[in-house]
Amino acid sequence: MKALDNLSFNVYPGEILGLVGESGAGKSMTGLAILGLIEAPLSISRGKIIFNRQRIEQNANAVRGSKISMIFQDPLVSLNPLRTIGEQLVETIRTHIKFGRKEAIEYAKSLLEEVGIEQERFDAYPHTFSGGMRQRVVIALALAPKPSLVIADEPTTALDVSVQAQILELLKKLCRERETSIILITHDMGVIAETTDRVAVLYSGTLAEIGRTVEVLNNPQHPYTKGLIEATPRIDANSLNSKLYQIPGVMPDLKEIPVGCPFHKRCPQYIKKCVEIKPPLLNERAACWLLDTENGIL
Amino acid sequence: MSFLLVNQLSRIFDLSEPWILRKIKGQQKKLLKAVDKVNFSIERGQTYALVGESGSGKSTIAMMVAGLIKPSSGFITIDGYNFFSPTIENNIKSSLRKSVQMIFQSPYASLNPRWRVGDVLKEPIKAFNLIESENGQKRRVCELLEQVGLSERDINKFPHEFSGGQRQRICIARSLASEPKLIICDEPTSALDVSVQAQVLNLLKDLQKQFSLTYLFISHDLAVVSTMANRIGVLKQGILVEEASPNKLFEKPEHDYTKMLLTAAPDIKNVSKIP
Numbered sequence: 327m328k329a330l331d332n333l334s335f336n337v338y339p340g341e342i343l344g345l346v347g348e349s350g351a352g353k354s355m356t357g358l359a360i361l362g363l364i365e366a367p368l369s370i371s372r373g374k375i376i377f378n379r380q381r382i383e384q385n386a387n388a389v390r391g392s393k394i395s396m397i398f399q400d401p402l403v404s405l406n407p408l409r410t411i412g413e414q415l416v417e418t419i420r421t422h423i424k425f426g427r428k429e430a431i432e433y434a435k436s437l438l439e440e441v442g443i444e445q446e447r448f449d450a451y452p453h454t455f456s457g458g459m460r461q462r463v464v465i466a467l468a469l470a471p472k473p474s475l476v477i478a479d480e481p482t483t484a485l486d487v488s489v490q491a492q493i494l495e496l497l498k499k500l501c502r503e504r505e506t507s508i509i510l511i512t513h514d515m516g517v518i519a520e521t522t523d524r525v526a527v528l529y530s531g532t533l534a535e536i537g538r539t540v541e542v543l544n545n546p547q548h549p550y551t552k553g554l555i556e557a558t559p560r561i562d563a564n565s566l567n568s569k570l571y572q573i574p575g576v577m578p579d580l581k582e583i584p585v586g587c588p589f590h591k592r593c594p595q596y597i598k599k600c601v602e603i604k605p606p607l608l609n610e611r612a613a614c615w616l617l618d619t620e621n622g623i624l
Numbered sequence: 625m626s627f628l629l630v631n632q633l634s635r636i637f638d639l640s641e642p643w644i645l646r647k648i649k650g651q652q653k654k655l656l657k658a659v660d661k662v663n664f665s666i667e668r669g670q671t672y673a674l675v676g677e678s679g680s681g682k683s684t685i686a687m688m689v690a691g692l693i694k695p696s697s698g699f700i701t702i703d704g705y706n707f708f709s710p711t712i713e714n715n716i717k718s719s720l721r722k723s724v725q726m727i728f729q730s731p732y733a734s735l736n737p738r739w740r741v742g743d744v745l746k747e748p749i750k751a752f753n754l755i756e757s758e759n760g761q762k763r764r765v766c767e768l769l770e771q772v773g774l775s776e777r778d779i780n781k782f783p784h785e786f787s788g789g790q791r792q793r794i795c796i797a798r799s800l801a802s803e804p805k806l807i808i809c810d811e812p813t814s815a816l817d818v819s820v821q822a823q824v825l826n827l828l829k830d831l832q833k834q835f836s837l838t839y840l841f842i843s844h845d846l847a848v849v850s851t852m853a854n855r856i857g858v859l860k861q862g863i864l865v866e867e868a869s870p871n872k873l874f875e876k877p878e879h880d881y882t883k884m885l886l887t888a889a890p891d892i893k894n895v896s897k898i899p
Binding site: 348349486487488490491494513514515516517518519520521539540543544553554555557558559560561562563565566569570571572573576577 | 788850886
């Protein structure tokens with residue numbers, strides 16, 4: 327079974343790359359693979375992950391947590407309920423940076439300040455924080471070792487909209503100020519639109535489309551991206567009387583990914599070639615045979 | 625007269641410690657006003673949406689409308705009958721139960737994993753004594769499956785054999801089994817993917833037309849609400865702070881909280897803001 331198939335993309339310094347797709351598309355798997363957290367029976371069978379000119383797909387220990395860190399969906403699960411947030415921060419800092427206790431405490435307090443938590447909360451336990459504040463603590467933990475890449479896996483899915491907006495704003499600010507790159511994994515096209523510089527659309531473990539967010543959302547090239555955008559409800563008083571566009575069917579199970587383009591069974595525009603051969607990424611933008619104008623398919 | 629009328633509805637939860645501990649520690653009673661004097665009404669065949677963040681009292685109102693918890697004060701009438709009135713007759717009470725049904729947020733949690741789809745759909749038919757004969761029940765189940773876009777062949781399958789969207793269709797079919805007039809949809813698509821969400825929302829719209837259903841639609845997602853509701857009520861900490869038609873609410877929101885919700889909601893239209 328292939329969870330990810332021939333997936334290639336770059337992340338540039340200081341940018342926010344969005345990974346978007348429906349559940350089962352391989353978004354989280356991509357994040358875990360970069361961190362070397364793929365465990366048996368799964369394995370990386372082919373391909374390279376290059377970070378700062380070094381290959382890390384077999385030995386991610388050197389960078390995990392220090393150079394690349396991760397923010398998970400549920401902040402309550404990622405914090406230890408029995409230890410104060412101060413202790414947890416200091417532990418993380420001293421694991422990755424050679425700091426004495428005092429220095430570490432100083433640094434931890436400055437981190438809390440940076441993510442918008444008062445220093446007095448240093449000795450508080452996670453359960454005394456609200457969901458949004460907990461996620462801020464988790465962000466402080468992720469930033470502690472001064473990573474150059476942060477993978478945020480659905481960081482705001484468990485939060486209310488107003489808190490979500492604050493957390494996304496915080497991530498954007500940190501990305502600008504620290505020049506940290508962020509891979510933002512989400513299923514929400516609205517979050518993609520408001521937060522990311524570039525976006526990669528995943529479908530059944532393959533890259534359907536990649537490009538600058540403005541271009542992809544305003545002028546999608548892959549029929550799946552088009553469908554996703556059309557199907558997303560908008561805040562619009564006139565949408566009441568019209569129906570939402572719906573992509574027919576569901577994403578295929580990993581065991582039943584069809585030959586050819588994985589999307590062709592749901593695609594309104596598929597041609598004969600789509601059924602037979604899997605399209606590569608064309609024009610450095612979308613994996614769709616419809617873009618293949620050179621060979622005179624259209 | 626409106627089909628559903630909610631009048632000065634309040635619900636207070638008692639969160640205080642047991643009496644004896646309160647006396648020892650010298651504490652007062654701790655009361656939480658989950659819903660505070662809420663008024664709204666829905667006309668037959670219309671959709672009313674309640675929006676608000678977690679803890680705003682949306683689901684508490686839904687539970688009271690469904691007759692699952694008792695209001696602390698105020699009343700609700702459905703088709704002119706008050707479910708919690710002390711003088712209500714038993715046969716009216718049971719017909720009210722039949723005419724109000726609910727669809728829950730997670731189709732993974734709201735279907736018994738050990739029941740076949742046929743049994744899930746037969747349960748309301750049996751519970752309300754709607755159809756006596758075994759064959760008749762089966763015919764009705766097939767009819768229900770077809771109405772929500774599933775097929776007769778699915779009758780012997782278990783819930784785990786379906787995707788999230790299909791499971792939500794089963795839940796919708798179950799809620800339709802007793803031919804209800806009012807369906808309470810409590811975040812019916814928040815556990816679903818975008819493309820599946822569109823399918824389920826469209827299905828709900830079709831069914832509303834077909835059976836002239838009235839919906840009480842609960843959601844935190846203003847974009848979803850804008851595609852479904854004729855009227856929208858905004859809840860904040862148990863208080864209905866603003867109520868308006870979608871036109872007015874989205875063009876000219878009055879309350880600060882509504883404005884905040886509208887600016888905070890991530891919207892795909894906002895892509896042009898990025899430099």
